[in-house]
Amino acid sequence: MKRNKILLVDGMALLFRGFFATSFRGNFMKNSKGIPTNGIYQFMRYFLDAADKFEPSHVICCWDMGSKTFRTELYDGYKANRDAPPEELIPQFDLIKEVVEAFDMPNIGLESFEADDCIGTLAKSYAKENEVIILTGDQDILQLVDTGIHVAIMRKGQGNYEVFTPDNFYEKKGIHPRQVIDIKGLMGDTSDNYPGVKGIGEKTALKLLQEYETIDNLLENIEHLSKGVQTKIKNNLDMLHLSRTLAEIKCDVPVSCSLDEAVWQYDITKVQTKFEELDFQHLSKLIKTTV
Template structure:
C-alpha cells in the first residue's frame, strides 16, 4: 500500500463557492488599492481546511480554461444557460492561481477540456501509480471517477462539511456504480450543464430503469419490455440520449500530465506569507507566523 495521498482540487468549484459565500451580504473584501479579494480569501480557507482534513502528501489544483471545449463543439447549448461571472470575480481568476502557485502547488488546465477531464485523467494516473487520491469538488458529475483508490469529496454547506464517496458509499446512498452516474445523466440530462437527456424521463424513472437493466445499452436492447410510454419517449429522443451520455462522460485520457514528484506538498512559508501580505490578508499572514 502506497503512503502517498494526492489531493486533486477543483479550483473553480472552490473559488465560486467562496465568492458567493462571502458576497451575499453585499460587502466585497478588497485591497487598499481596490482590488477585490473576497473569493481568493475564501478559497484559501476552504483549501487549507481540506489539507488539514485529508492530510495529503501531494496536491494539484485543476482549472477550466475558458468556456469553449470539445463539448460545446458537440452541442452548442452546452452550459449555455450559465450567467457571466460577476464583475468582482473576474480579476480574482488570475490572483487565485498566483496564490496556489505561492503554496508551491501546480495549476493544471487544458484548453478545449474542462477541469473535470483533467482531474479524471490525473486521478486515474496517480491511482495507477498506487497513490491514494481524493478529488475535492462541489460537482456530483465527478462521482463517476470513484474507483478502488479514488475517493470523491463533495463539499457541503458550511465549513469543514464533506461527503466522502468510495464505491461502497456511492452504492449505499444512490444505488449506483460510478459508471451508472454517466448512464443516469444520459437518461435525465443535466439542467446545470443545459443538456436535456430523454424528454419526460426524470431521475425516479431513470433509477428504476438502471436498477432493472444496468445501463443504457441494455435498456435499448430490451425496449420491447418497457412500458409503451417510456419506449416512445426514448425512441423520440434517441440521438439526444446518446449525445447526453457522451457529454456526461468525463474523459480520463486527455493529454495532460503532472508528474507526482512535481506536486509534493511542502509550501515555502516565507513566500506564502509575502503573498498574503501583498493581498492584505493580515489574519492569514499572522497564522503562518
C-alpha cells in the same frame, strides 16, 4: 512502502463557491489596490481546512481554461444557460492561480477541456499506485469514484465533507459510480443545460438503471419497457446518446504532472508575502501548522 495521498482540487468549484458564499451580502473584500479578493480568501479557507483534514502528501489544482470546449462543439446549448461571471470575480481568476503558485502547487488546465477532464485523467493515472482524493462541490465528479479514488463533496458550512468511496457509494446513491454517466444521459442536467430524454426524470432514470444497469442494455431490451417510456426514448434517441457523451468525464486527455512537482510543502515566507499583498493577515495564522 507508504502510499502517497494525492489531493486533486477542483479550483473552479472552490472559487465560485467561495465567491458566492461571501458576496451575497455585497461583501467583496478588496485589497489595498482595490481588487476584490473575497473568492480567493474563501477558497483558501476551504482549501487549508481540507489540507488539514485529509493530510495529503501531494496537492494539484485543476482549472477550466475558458468556456469553449469539445462539449460546446458537440452541442452549442451546453452550459449556454449560465450568466457571465460577476465583474468582481473576473480579476480573481488569475490572482487565485498566483496564490496557488505561492504554495508551490501546480495549476493544471487544458484548452478545449474542462477541469473535470484534467482531474479524471490525473486521478486514473495516479490511482494505480497511490491514493487519490478529489475535493469538489460538483456531483458530476462522483462518476470517478473507483479503487484508489475517493471524492470529497463539500457540504454546507466549512469543514463539512461527504466522502464517497467504492465501499459506500451504492448505499448512498443506489447506483454504481459509472452509472452516474448513464443516469445523466437519461435525465439530462439542468445546470449544464442538456435535456437527456424529455419526460424522464431522476426517479424513472434511477429505476431503469437499477433494472437494466446501462443505457446499452436498456436499448437492447426496449420492447420490455412501458409504451410511454419506449416512446420517449425513441423520440429522443440522438439526444440520449449526445447527453451521455456530454456527461462523461474524459480520462485520457493529454495532461500530466510529475508528483515531484506536487509535493505538499511550501515556503512560509513566500506564502506570507502573497497574503500580505492581498491583505490576508488573518489567513497567515492558518498556514504555520498546515504542513
